[in-house]
Amino acid sequence: MSAFAMLVARDLRLSVRQGGALGTALGFYMIVVTLLPLGLGADLNLLSRIAPGVLWIALLLSALLSLPRMFGADYEDGSLDLLATGPLPLELVAAAKALAHWIATGIPLTLLAPVLGILLNLEIGTYPVLVATMVVGTPAVSFIGAVGAALTLRAHRGGLLIALLVLPLYVPTLIFGMAVIGALLGPGGVWSPFLILTAISLMAVILGPIAAAAALRAQMQ
């Protein structure tokens, strides 16, 4: 097994053993989405119109919860120093950890979204498209999040700081994720916003680890 795959496998095993991070993210997602109809009243037309946006925004917030641990846990127990003496450059270490975060957080949240869609009277035709935008968009959430996590590594109570740093960077992902769903209802094609969303995600996958590694190097000095 390559060092990259070993690191991803270790992070996934740790997230299964610890369990807390995923449970918190899924629980938070469920509660935020459940509170919404209670606050807005049972206007089914309104709920179904805002459902995709609500599901996306709540997903972004839920994914933020586990970001501080992405590098924080390894920094606190000294593992990050040891990872730096391994065969992988820090860029690939950051990429492996972001990938593990996506598998352990992004995918479960994406799978929960259609279930929560029922609560919001999401139109049945929207389900496949919504899930497709989340599958394609959530890597951007993890890989852009890695930069925020690396930058706030030594910040005391960095969680809020991560939200301030990272949420603005999620704007393009959110805009084009919603544009895909808007295009489904409107006259335009779905493909062009979907491909732009894919491009944003791919750019995040390439540039995120490079920026995160630079931030980690600066923090480890």
Place this chain on the structure above:
Amino acid sequence: MIVDGLSFRLSEGQALVLTGANGSGKTTLLRALAGFLRPTSGSVRFDDAGDEREPAELVHFVGHLDGIKTHLTVEENLAFWAAYLGGGDVVAALDRFALTGLADIPAGYLSAGQKRRLALARLAGAKRPLWLLDEPSVSLDAASVALLIEAIDAHVADGGIAVIATHVPLGLARAEEIRLGPAEDGA
């Protein structure tokens, strides 16, 4: 400036003990040797013609923190690091630091000294020529210190290099000493 005017050269089969008061720069020096810190002036060079690995890949670093995941068992912890840092015999490494009986226990249950032994077992788990040990004997009992000294002596006799920062005289078979301190110029 934490450490200034220090220059030394180590070749195969040499051990160097760094001593000095708290805050004299032992850890800083080791972290610079490991490549975590960039020295403001001067450089760290590895002249190893036969080895094409990056300098960071020649180094075993055992610092104040043990790099142990409390949710993994002792064996899983060591197996990951041994494989990640270059591959080696995990069972033999556990045996070397008297951890065989603890192999299946989650590392979170270990005492401080046992965690330290698990961190040191990495040294035997993957073969690397340069060992950088920062206070390796902290929280170890006498028997474990003996295991540590035995491991360092064997590594050095085998042509390895070790740089050890310590307060406690370890009594290594052969080792030079540099004393870091504000009053001295270094060696």
